[in-house]
Amino acid sequence: xxxxxxxxxxxIKNSVFKFNKNETLKQIINEHxxxxxxxxxxxxxxSALNSNIINVRPKDYFINFDEESGLxxxxxxxxxxEILESYVPRGxxxxxxxxxxxxxxxxxxxxxxxxxxxxxxxxxxECVQAFQIMLADGKVVTCSKxxxxxxxxxxxxxxxxxxxILDAKIYxxxxxxxxxxxxxxxxxxxxxxxxxxxxxxxKPYSVAWIDCxxxxxxxxxxxxxxxxxxxxxxxxxxxxxQKSIPFNxxxxxxxxxxxxxxxxxxxxxxxxxxxxxxxxIDTFFYPLDAICHWNRIxxxxxxxxxxxxxxxxxxxxxxxxxxAAISKSGKGSFLAVLKLYGKTNxxxxxxxxxxxxxxxxxxxxxxxxxxxDKLDEIVVKYEGRIYLTKDVRVNKDTFEKGYPHIExxxxxxxxxxxxxxxxxxxxxxxxx
Amino acid sequence: MSYVxxxxxxxxxxxxxxxxxxxHGYDLYLxxxxxxxxxxxxxxxxxRTQQTVKLIELDILDYxxxxxxxxxxxxKPLGVISAIGYLGEQEKAQSNFEEAQQIMDTNYTGVVSxxxxxxxxxxxxxxxxxxxxxxxxxxxxxKSNYIYGSAKAALxxxxxxxxxxxxDAQVHVLTVKPGFVATxxxxxxxxxxxxxxxxxxxxxxxxxxxxxxxxxLYTKWIxxxxxxxxxxxxxxxxxxxxx
Numbered sequence: 001x002x003x004x005x006x007x008x009x010x011x012i013k014n015s016v017f018k019f020n021k022n023e024t025l026k027q028i029i030n031e032h033x034x035x036x037x038x039x040x041x042x043x044x045x046x047s048a049l050n051s052n053i054i055n056v057r058p059k060d061y062f063i064n065f066d067e068e069s070g071l072x073x074x075x076x077x078x079x080x081x082e083i084l085e086s087y088v089p090r091g092x093x094x095x096x097x098x099x100x101x102x103x104x105x106x107x108x109x110x111x112x113x114x115x116x117x118x119x120x121x122x123x124x125x126e127c128v129q130a131f132q133i134m135l136a137d138g139k140v141v142t143c144s145k146x147x148x149x150x151x152x153x154x155x156x157x158x159x160x161x162x163x164x165i166l167d168a169k170i171y172x173x174x175x176x177x178x179x180x181x182x183x184x185x186x187x188x189x190x191x192x193x194x195x196x197x198x199x200x201x202x203k204p205y206s207v208a209w210i211d212c213x214x215x216x217x218x219x220x221x222x223x224x225x226x227x228x229x230x231x232x233x234x235x236x237x238x239x240x241x242q243k244s245i246p247f248n249x250x251x252x253x254x255x256x257x258x259x260x261x262x263x264x265x266x267x268x269x270x271x272x273x274x275x276x277x278x279x280x281i282d283t284f285f286y287p288l289d290a291i292c293h294w295n296r297i298x299x300x301x302x303x304x305x306x307x308x309x310x311x312x313x314x315x316x317x318x319x320x321x322x323x324a325a326i327s328k329s330g331k332g333s334f335l336a337v338l339k340l341y342g343k344t345n346x347x348x349x350x351x352x353x354x355x356x357x358x359x360x361x362x363x364x365x366x367x368x369x370x371x372x373d374k375l376d377e378i379v380v381k382y383e384g385r386i387y388l389t390k391d392v393r394v395n396k397d398t399f400e401k402g403y404p405h406i407e408x409x410x411x412x413x414x415x416x417x418x419x420x421x422x423x424x425x426x427x428x429x430x431x432x
Numbered sequence: 433m434s435y436v437x438x439x440x441x442x443x444x445x446x447x448x449x450x451x452x453x454x455x456h457g458y459d460l461y462l463x464x465x466x467x468x469x470x471x472x473x474x475x476x477x478x479x480r481t482q483q484t485v486k487l488i489e490l491d492i493l494d495y496x497x498x499x500x501x502x503x504x505x506x507x508k509p510l511g512v513i514s515a516i517g518y519l520g521e522q523e524k525a526q527s528n529f530e531e532a533q534q535i536m537d538t539n540y541t542g543v544v545s546x547x548x549x550x551x552x553x554x555x556x557x558x559x560x561x562x563x564x565x566x567x568x569x570x571x572x573x574x575k576s577n578y579i580y581g582s583a584k585a586a587l588x589x590x591x592x593x594x595x596x597x598x599x600d601a602q603v604h605v606l607t608v609k610p611g612f613v614a615t616x617x618x619x620x621x622x623x624x625x626x627x628x629x630x631x632x633x634x635x636x637x638x639x640x641x642x643x644x645x646x647x648x649l650y651t652k653w654i655x656x657x658x659x660x661x662x663x664x665x666x667x668x669x670x671x672x673x674x675x
Contacts, residue, residue, distance in 0.1 A: 061472055062479035085455070086480045 003053055006295055007044040007392060009302030009364045010425070016053045025164060026138035028054060029421065036424040037160040039104030040079060043111065044305045045392030046425035047159050054164055056106050062086070063167065070172040071129060076106030076165045081289075083172075088237035088281065092172040093229075095127035099337075101286050106165040111389040112157030112350040116205040116285070119342035123350055125156035131168035136421040140166065154412045157350035159388055161413060161422045161432060175229045178237045180205070180284045182227040182277045186270050190220020190320055197340045197356075200226040205284070210336040212326050212360060219323050222338060223270050227284060240282060244292035248300040298363040304392045306372055307351075307359035309341060310384035315356035318382035322358070322375055329371050333360035348409040349432075351387045359390065369393050388426060399430040406432070437461040437509035439490060439516055439546065441470060444615035445565060446515035448635035453513075454481040456639065461509060463490035463501070492516055492542035502549050511561040512550050513638070514543050518580075519617050525579040532579050539583035544590055551594060554603040562598075563642055564591045565608045568650065571659045574675060595647060606641055607648045610634055611655035627654065 002014050016038075019025040029035065035052040059077035066072075070092060072083065080094060081101040087093070098113040107113075109131060112123045121127075130144035133155060143151045155162045185200070187193045193208060200206055203226040210222045288294050295303065310318040319338075326333065337359045344353040351357075362368050376398045379386065385402025386394045400406055410432065413419040426432075436453050438446050441462035450460055454477045462470055467487040474485045490501050518538035525532040547562065554560035569577050570584030588607055595605035612618060612628040629637075629652045641649040650656035662675070 061476040063472075063475060065479050082480070090482075 003038060003041060003049070003055070005045060005047075005049055005392075006042050007302050007304050007364075008295055008298075008300070009304065009392060010046060010049070011302075012049060012051070012425070014049065014051050014053050016055050018055050018058055020058075022134065022140060022166070025054070025134055025166075029134065029136065029138055029164070033420050034423050036422060036427075037106065037110070037164045039077065039107035039110075040102055042100055042103045042107065044303075044390045045388075046429070047111075047388055047391070047427075048107075049425045050423060056164060057104060059166065070174065071169055072172055073167065073169045074105055075167045076104060076109075076131075078105050079103065080105070080108065084237065084281070085239060087172060088175070088178055089235050091175055091235055093175045093281075095171055095173045096121050096124045097285055099286065100289055102289060105168050105170065106160075109156055109165055109168060110158060110160045112345075112347055113389070114341070114352050116207045116339065118352055119201060119206070119340055120204050122342060123156070123345055123347070123352060125152070125345065125347060125350070127171045128156065129169040129171060131155075132166040133163040134166060135163045136416060136418045150412060153347045154349075154409055157347040158409070159349065159424065159427065159432070161424070161427055162416070162418055163422065175235075177230040177232045177234050178281050179230045179232065179234060179278050180227040180281070181230055182225055182279050182284060184270050184275050184277065185224040185226070186272055186275075187220075187222050187224065189218055190316065190323070193220050193222045193224065193338065194316060194356075196222075196224045200224065201340065204228050206340065208338040210323070210338050210358070212323065212333045212336040213330075215327050219320065219327065225284075227279075230278070237281060240290065242292045243290060245294055245296040248296045250299060298361070301364045303361055303363045304368075304372075305359055305361050305390040306375065307357060307387040307390045308375070308379045308384050309351065309353055309357035309387070310355050310379065310382045311353060312355040314382035314384070318378060318384065319356060319358060321378050321382075325371075325374060325378065326360070331362055331365075331368065331371055333362055336360045348405040348412070349388065349403060351385065351389070353385070355384075357387075359387075388430075391426065394430060396429070396431045435459045435461050435484075435486075435505075435507055435509040437463060437488075437505070437512040437550075439463045439492065439512065439514045439543075441467070441515070443515045443517060443617070444631040445517075445610070445613060445634050446513075447473060448631035449513060449515065449638055450477060450485075451480065451632075452635040452639045454483045454485065457481075457483065459484040459486075461486050461488050461505065463488035465489070465491045490546075492546065493537055495542065495545040498546045499549055502546070502553070508553060508557070509550075510559065511563070511642070512547075513563040513565070513642075514547070515565050516543055517565065517567070517617065519577070520580055522575075522577050522579060535579050536583045536586075539580065540586045540590070543587060547590075547594065551598060551603070555598055555601045558601045559603065561604045561606065561642055561645075562591075562594065563606045563608060563638060565610065565638075566591065568609045568611050568655050568659050571609070572663055572670075576674075604642075604645045606638075606646060608634075608638055608641070609648065609650050609655065609659075611650070611652055611658065627652065627658070 017028045032052050036050040037056050038048040038053045040057055057077040059075040061075045063073040097115045108124045112125050114123045132142050134140050145152045185196045187196055206226040208222040208224040214221050339357050341352045380401050436458045438450050440446050441464040467489045477485045520535040566588045567584040569581035570588045573581050591607040612623045613634055614628050634651050637651040
């Protein structure tokens with residue numbers, strides 16, 4: 001059975017290898033060039049796709065937990081959701097979590113994922129004390145920021161292109177509730193949105209949903225949601241019953257009109273100005289995980305997420321231009337998520353820089369990639385970059401301009417004979 | 433403390449079931465041959481759930497040892513789940529009786545030997561639950577796996593009788609009939625996605641059916657209807673089919 005990514009595009013044939021013991025993995029790596037590790041298939045594009053895939057998801061053992069320091073030792077195939085299920089009731093939470101909990105720890109490191117608290121806590125690599133990785137020659141190395149800084153900087157955010165992560169030690173953070181006090185701020189345009197982000201930037205968690213189809217002086221209107229954990233001692237976190245999308249929707253199901261209706265309902269539901277809610281972890285952090293296979297709403301041709309980030313100085317102008325271009329194109333985006341990011345880190349290919357990022361979903365259809373190419377030009381013009389974890393189509397030139405450390409990364413791969421061994425469709429396209 | 437005894441603990445369904453029970457606050461005895469291979473898995477369960485987990489060395493084909501294995505459990509389990517299963521090779525088993533016997537003894541004789549002992553104890557204590565993982569393959573013999581299927585059919589009949597016997601003692605018996613499950617056992621087969629369950633989903637179904645004192649569980653649920661159809665194909669038609 002061939003594996004796909006979350007965007008269900010492209011669909012390619014691949015050979016999937018599983019391993020139980022390190023010796024088996026070593027043999028797989030020895031015998032195959034052109035191979036890429038794969039976790040739970042939640043990256044959107046082709047960063048974990050290739051003709052040869054190493055499935056790391058079955059490596060899902062918890063190894064140890066230190067109650068004193070909150071250091072959790074797990075294998076790389078463990079899902080973040082499994083960590084939450086075991087540790088939220090005991091008063092621990094992930095220091096950094098993305099908008100889905102259905103990703104593996106190995107994937108979190110390889111994408112150096114970030115969350116609603118990036119402006120405070122940074123990327124996932126910040127909570128990684130060490131991890132074990134099997135390199136191109138089959139050697140297993142314990143990697144940490146201090147002991148092997150180059151390998152650490154290359155692997156965190158390195159999209160699986162430096163080797164196969166086997167396990168990791170990550171710090172959890174103490175919480176005293178599974179509930180979050182959320183404040184929702186409804187804004188009328190981009191200017192108000194930016195002001196709201198600035199006003200609430202000391203809140204540890206923040207994210208905004210933007211209505212991408214708004215036109216004229218309403219461009220950039222949003223719902224900004226900020227929040228922090230409560231302190232009420234309620235830690236009764238249990239798995240909720242999931243709803244599921246049982247089959248692919250016909251691709252016409254999602255058109256301009258239905259997206260408009262959705263955005264209107266979503267936006268209309270919120271009270272004007274500032275309102276307050278108490279929400280649980282799943283509602284606040286993982287709203288879409290409640291619907292299994294939500295990727296199927298985009299139809300069988302699949303979809304992609306276009307996520308870019310612009311430096312703070314150019315963010316306002318750049319976003320205005322990009323939102324106008326999207327609005328003009330009439331291509332619907334269900335979700336448009338805007339977020340303010342904190343300081344950039346040292347990792348060669350980590351996505352975040354200090355500034356604003358926007359993420360939009362598009363179903364794959366004729367004319368889409370032309371539109372995205374146009375958006376790329378604006379991103380490049382304003383010195384921004386594209387998020388590899390979401391990407392399935394960016395060209396080499398756009399990619400390189402966004403990532404100034406790419407040469408260092410390439411050289412590191414070459415020196416360690418990783419460049420032919422570990423490759424994905426994406427790494428070949430953008431020439432990593 | 434409340435232990436559940438899981439036998440055949442190395443199988444993927446058993447491991448998923450162990451996680452499910454530990455998650456719900458049960459302590460575990462994990463019984464298997466060469467049980468020390470499960471030491472890392474024990475650490476996994478403890479790190480996930482803080483429950484007590486103990487390994488029990490058990491060879492299901494060494495019938496004579498079964499009483500001693502059960503007697504050594506200081507605290508008797510409040511339930512037992514058998515995930516013993518050996519698919520074997522049908523073609524080999526047709527001509528090589530040793531293979532056929534291995535399939536029958538593992539799937540049926542061995543489980544009967546152990547369950548007899550446990551059933552007696554539960555009956556005396558008038559409490560406990562027994563879960564036997566059989567298979568939809570036991571619902572009707574097909575040429576592709578009828579040796580395995582016949583052993584599972586025997587197990588299904590045994591569990592049905594056991595349920596009947598233990599009813600008065602309020603010991604509940606659940607027969608589990610998984611369809612296709614994506615495990616080591618079926619790794620090389622090309623299974624239809626819509627009919628194939630993940631071990632974790634099977635485990636959730638088992639836990640929930642056991643807690644509700646269900647009698648027969650098909651998992652995925654659709655297999656109840658698939659097998660209803662397959663059982664009702666007239667024999668004159670069925671004998672010429674390849675399914």
